[in-house]
Amino acid sequence: MEQLIGSVAMAAASMKDQVYYSNNQFIWADYLVFSVFLVGSAAIGIYFSMTGGRQKTTTEYLMGDRSMQLVPVSISILVSFTSAILILGSPAEIYLNGIIYFYYVIGMMLACIISAYTFVPLFFPLKMTSSFEYLEERFGSRAVRIVGNLLYILKGIVYMGIAMYAPSTAMEQVTGKVFKKEYAIVMSGVIGTFYTMLGGLKAVVWTDVFQAGVMISGVFGIFIRAAVDAGGFGSMYYYAEKYDRIVWWEGSPDPTERHTMWGLIIGSAIGWVYTMGVNQASVQRFSSLPSLAKAKWSVLLNVPGSLILTWGSCFMGLAIFGYYASIGCDIYGAGWVGKNQIVPYYVMDRMAVPCFPGLFVAALFSGALSSISSSLNACSAIVWKDILQPFSYFSRLSERTATIITKALVLLFGILGTGMGFIATSLGGTVLQASLSFSGATGGPSLGLFLLGALFPFVNWVGGLVGPIVGVTLSMWVSIGAYSSSKQEVEVPADTSRCNYTVLPPTRDPTAMSATLPPGLDAWYSISYLWYPAVGVFTTIIVGVIVSLIASLFGVQTKTHRKFVFPLVYKLFNSLPKGCMTTFNITFIEDDDNDDENDSKNNVTPFAAKSDASVSSEEAAGKAHQADGSAAFLADKNDEQHTDGEAVDMTQMAESGSNAGANKNSSVSLRNRASGGLDNSAFVSDTAGKSPTDGALTEVQM
Template sequence: MGFTLIDGIVIVVYLIVVAVFGIWSAGTQKTTTDYFLGGREMPWWAILFSVVATETSTLTFISIPAVAYGGNLTFLQLTFGYIIGRVIVAFWFLPGYVHGELATAYQYLEKRFGSGMRKAASSTFIITRLLADGVRLFATAIPLAIIFRFAGVFEGWGDMQIYLLAISVIAVITLIYTFLGGIKAVIWMDVVQMFIYIGGALFALFLLFGKLSVPMSEAFSMLGEAGKFTMFNFGFDLSWSEFIADPYVFWVAIIGGAIFSIASHGTDQLIVQRLLATGSLKSSQKALIWSGIVASMQFGLFLFIGLILFVFYEGQTAMEIGLSTTDEVFARFIVDHMPVGIAGLIVASLFAAAMSSLSSSLNALASSTTYDIIKPISGADWDDARELWVSRMVTIGWGVVLTGSAFLFTWLQLSGGDRPAIVELGLGIASYTYGGLLGIFVLGRLFPKPGRKDAMIGFFTGLISLLFVVEGALQQFLPGEGLTIAWPLYTAVGGFIVIAVANLSYVVRSKFLS
């Protein structure tokens, strides 16, 4: 059906309205508590939807259908682990945060191990967000890039140029309302946009059913024969090395997913910041646990869309459809087959939801940088106005840096060769550094004897060690065949190494160096 001028107008008007609404809903920002924590008075159900939208909006809408299109439903195993992990965080991590009146997750580490550990953990969070959100921003640009390409806009431009333009447009618009509205604007926009983009996805699915060239019974038969309905893979036929290298083996997915969720929702400032905005432990716990259930259902919806797209496109590869990557398949359907006006509304809601995720990252990065690094280093006693000004300047800085990170991942993803689905790339990056963060938090909570030096040794040993068990350049320097593990296990292995090395360091120091 194509993308029309009316759809373009809908997108422009919609983005303006949403940005204005976001800034208006935030009210006046007088202090950094308003700017970063919403005055600690946000309702739990708004936090629930904000958490779900923040962690899944862009990657879910774009890349999860691609996972099912090229594979099956085994990705859902991870979401079951995610729910288990959130329950653990709700009853083990959150009481310390809420009762401790903390503004960032890393202030706890300062109390336990000193300011050096807090700065190290906060810096690791910043690096993780820089890389993972570069992937998110790249994914956000996919539908806009497809619009430019297939609508004949900027004819003669290559894929790289189109993506860079799309990323720049999204980053600039996002930065404007994040700079002005703070966390309240982010949360309320998440609430509105989640319902809109889920409604858009359901409408697209309904439209897909009507456009299939075969009856539904035949479509499901085709999917069954292709093994697309496989949800559980227990890996009984795999060797040990193959077992731990496959991210979609049941036990790897459940255990790895649970530990990943404990780290991402218990130590990552992006999520913890939202949970602290409720001001109540019970409200934070409800928001967190229900977010796991809602997120799992959302993953299921978008995986199912991927299956129906597989039937619609008769199982063709991305190249056969005329796409650069499989990640573009759902966005291509929206552009080509949605009714006039509706296509623009759905793409606009996707942009806005995706930009809410990006704005969340900008706000979290700014809060962690301001509270954990700049303010402690400066040693100055800032008043509210000065602190708010610094926070907004840091927000602008991170907007520029994240845009550069997205440019880098665009180049990597489009440079040729087999590439993972963009959601797997983003989760893999986050899993790598979450191991060190989770390990140091668990060390602080469960092991009272290791001190500051032990914690630092364990933390950096865990991060460095993972380089040798993650498939990459360092594998070639290992004797024999290197041991590679699946990305859901990065967090578990990294955390175990941190705890083990820190305790070993304590034993060695106490027995031989004291």
């Protein structure tokens, strides 16, 4: 069968003695389609600025009034992180290096499942606008929160820049360089900033839905045509195997191997857990839904969504390679296109019918704008909520003024992202590798910081501060170093025998730079870009844990509320011996009012029942009886000042003390009402008030 496919394909290829460079360009119909797409995106922002609450409150502007719908939010989460980088980068990766990249989507799907059952239940009940509010509450430190903010802002600006750059290369290709990539970058920044600034989260989500339809149409339209051109799936597979692009098994544990199964699955899973679970754009979206169940489903629905879009893009690359291999002209090997221009060149070469090139470029800009708008909305949210609002001046502002400030922040980050787009034009390699390299280097430490809080209740603010700083330093070092030394810039060669060109592509020696590096540094820069998130995560966790243990020896304490750790972690630490908990210096804090409910849900014995401050049920019953007597005596003694209602209230206070040790506020209330001289009331206040905290929180030293 393979011989038959090969003979048919070679017969088809022999019909072309030479292949010439395609000079097809945009025509007026393509510009019209593309313009309609841009106007449609902007119109959605205008619509949501004039409907509903008209974006006059920060709750509506940043969170959609927490009443968004499941399917649009799920689609928005998906396309926010599968931009033009995916549509251009994945096909280019398959075209140049083969099909092993297909394993990447497995890690994406695992990340969706892990995030839905860990971070979504952790964040959703907290009802936070910014995911970084969690950090301050968990570590009791604004400094840790600010570090988390800065990591996200850095990642957001870098990602916006690469997302703007990706479609600009295609725009330049399809217009024959009439429309410069610099113009396209500015256009992306202006349109994305415009509708995000006007319509807030609602505009971002519904524009993402509109743009997702355009993206899917473009991807599968190109794939179907390329598969037909290549001669079908059999021919696609034949040429991919002939030119060494079929590698199903690469199980090497060596982290310096560019692509292995483990790097693609584990590395992508770590990176996407950050994206789906703790990334501000994701948290902001699933927190805008009305229930926890819908929040979970908004992430789980990305499992089939990521499979469709990612594998669709990968098959598109395989089909395009199959076609050019069948006619004996590798367009990249001939030097006709850059790595990010393979798909645009094919579209203009084989699909230059009126309107379709315009639809294709619209699909690219759909992905770019969805990523840009998501980052803009998220960055403005965290700067307002985490950096500005805590200051008394900003906290006193009206909702209208606060919303205006958040819109101004969108504009500011739009300018910064556009500037990063110009910087990204100097990046080498595919936009896919550039995005995964730098996003992974900043996202990994952020994920590590949240895991420090959710997995290790003994980690204090010192570890939470030092860990991510060291993590981002190491991961950015390897990322920037690998790029500057041209590491991992590889591609598998193909046939160029039928390409008609007069100028040979420039040759380069990918080992020239690495030969000048010291052996240790050369190995460090050779780590696969897929492992950069893992470098950041594990460095942050290891350093954070060690620093926290050292800081605890110098008296640094931490008090962790049970709602800030994963339930399984809470149960695990609760089951360990008390001496072990004392060694790790763990203090759990719980809400008195919710103790019984939480304990029944988690199947654990209440902490208060285990603490020295607790009392036995017999003692509690005796106290309640004494309180009854005190209340009755008060009622008889002073009917005008102490009513039956007050007597009942006193009884209830005494009974509440039997559950978790009545707090000091209750005992003060009892003393005030007894107004001196009531021994029984004083007895209740003295014995029931042995709780170690003031107010509505009970903390238990383990």
